[in-house]
Amino acid sequence: MRYLPLTPDDRAAMLAATGAASIDDFYTDVPVAARLKQPVADLPNHQGELAVERHMSKLARKNRTASEGPFFVGCGAYKHHVPASVDHIIQRSEFLTSYTPYQPEIAQGTLQTLFEFQSQVAALTAMDVANASMYDGSTACAEAAVMACRVTRRNTVVLSGGLHPHYAETTRTLCEAAGIKVIQQPAAVDGELRVADALDDTVACVIAQSPNVFGTVTDLTPAADAAHAKGALLVSVFTEVVSLGLVKPPGEMGADIAVGEGQSIGVPMGFGGPYVGLFACRSKFVRQMPGRLCGETVDADGRRGFVLTLSTREQHIRRDKATSNICTNSGLCALAFTAHMTLLGDKGLTRLAKLNHEAACDLADALEKVKGVKLVTPRYFNEFAFRTPKPADDVLAALDERGVVGGVRASRLFPIGKYDDIIIAAATECTTPADIDAYAAALWEVLK
Numbered sequence: 001m002r003y004l005p006l007t008p009d010d011r012a013a014m015l016a017a018t019g020a021a022s023i024d025d026f027y028t029d030v031p032v033a034a035r036l037k038q039p040v041a042d043l044p045n046h047q048g049e050l051a052v053e054r055h056m057s058k059l060a061r062k063n064r065t066a067s068e069g070p071f072f073v074g075c076g077a078y079k080h081h082v083p084a085s086v087d088h089i090i091q092r093s094e095f096l097t098s099y100t101p102y103q104p105e106i107a108q109g110t111l112q113t114l115f116e117f118q119s120q121v122a123a124l125t126a127m128d129v130a131n132a133s134m135y136d137g138s139t140a141c142a143e144a145a146v147m148a149c150r151v152t153r154r155n156t157v158v159l160s161g162g163l164h165p166h167y168a169e170t171t172r173t174l175c176e177a178a179g180i181k182v183i184q185q186p187a188a189v190d191g192e193l194r195v196a197d198a199l200d201d202t203v204a205c206v207i208a209q210s211p212n213v214f215g216t217v218t219d220l221t222p223a224a225d226a227a228h229a230k231g232a233l234l235v236s237v238f239t240e241v242v243s244l245g246l247v248k249p250p251g252e253m254g255a256d257i258a259v260g261e262g263q264s265i266g267v268p269m270g271f272g273g274p275y276v277g278l279f280a281c282r283s284k285f286v287r288q289m290p291g292r293l294c295g296e297t298v299d300a301d302g303r304r305g306f307v308l309t310l311s312t313r314e315q316h317i318r319r320d321k322a323t324s325n326i327c328t329n330s331g332l333c334a335l336a337f338t339a340h341m342t343l344l345g346d347k348g349l350t351r352l353a354k355l356n357h358e359a360a361c362d363l364a365d366a367l368e369k370v371k372g373v374k375l376v377t378p379r380y381f382n383e384f385a386f387r388t389p390k391p392a393d394d395v396l397a398a399l400d401e402r403g404v405v406g407g408v409r410a411s412r413l414f415p416i417g418k419y420d421d422i423i424i425a426a427a428t429e430c431t432t433p434a435d436i437d438a439y440a441a442a443l444w445e446v447l448k
Contacts, residue, residue: 074426126251161191162212224254245353
């Protein structure tokens with residue numbers, strides 16, 4: 001809250017109700033040696049609201065937002081335009097203040113929006129059923145791995161060399177806690193083509209990403225066929241959901257589970273969150289799916305209605321029967337996704353995807369003209385990796401000095417020597433021709 005509304009009389013009444021003589025009585029269990037005898041030296045004393053606002057505004061001005069100049073960062077968080085109407089919808093009090101829709105008779109609006117969200121995710125991924133969202137793409141990926149082990153009753157997971165390292169690390173953390181073996185394939189620009197190499201009869205699933213962390217778009221159908229031949233599942237991952245407006249969706253590639261990040265539609269970058277995880281699967285696996293599922297029904301009078309159909313988590317059922325301990329979904333972000341997706345429609349999403357791909361093509365053409373730059377991503381949507389003749393860290397720092405945020409150095413994600421000179425750059429519908437010209441010109445200066 002922005003202020004403390006308690007008066008001295010309020011505090012006195014609270015102390016009286018608890019039987020404490022003063023606030024100090026609440027700290028009697030803290031050893032005397034651990035109590036501060038004076039204020040912390042390097043922390044300022046309290047100030048008035050106006051002074052605090054001025055100080056915080058000064059600190060905020062040190063940040064640079066994605067809209068303050070040419071910006072080409074991707075790798076799982078993308079700068080897209082969010083219509084003003086989306087913000088208006090999600091700030092309506094019936095959505096902004098709502099909680100878990102346990103009572104359908106008073107939560108029809110929330111339940112319907114979640115149902116529409118599920119329908120949109122299922123359509124986008126070409127899967128049978130989707131849940132009402134996860135925390136983000138990485139946790140959705142981790143839950144998919146554990147789910148695959150439940151379905152197949154196996155205990156090994158294979159991660160492709162193109163899977164985003166943050167997704168891989170999250171998946172590894174959850175799997176190791178559950179006693180599941182994780183096989184991580186070496187990082188590779190075309191890593192999804194190698195997943196069949198690690199398959200045997202102990203593997204529960206293969207997790208492959210397209211477009212992958214290097215931006216490479218790959219038809220995962222051969223990976224699905226190879227997995228199914230060994231009795232394993234294919235988990236298809238995406239970090240850029242807008243790509244599904246153009247590329248073949250997971251369901252059409254034979255994926256059994258599709259997971260990814262929905263931030264690109266309706267959700268701002270927000271300096272890293274909150275985001276919204278998308279999770280879909282084949283209908284035969286629905287009872288092993290984590291999170292919650294909203295369904296459509298009719299009431300006693302035959303009117304259309306919505307209910308919380310499935311919620312296989314610890315909070316609702318016996319722990320030994322739960323599929324996940326996820327405590328919530330990203331309801332407000334899911335609503336933003338649904339509002340934006342509804343405004344776009346099928347044709348709007350396809351047009352948006354084309355604008356993204358065209359911007360990336362223009363960027364690639366411009367950067368390839370710079371001496372020493374070599375594109376390393378063979379097939380891309382709106383993101384690609386390129387090699388420079390100088391260390392990527394130095395190049396990006398020099399670009400930043402010239403007002404261009406040039407992307408992500410691959411060595412930040414893969415701290416091994418062979419990626420020290422690779423930059424991963426993304427372009428979206430927000431990228432202007434002037435932005436691309438500024439990037440190319442700045443790169444010419446840096447590399448000359």
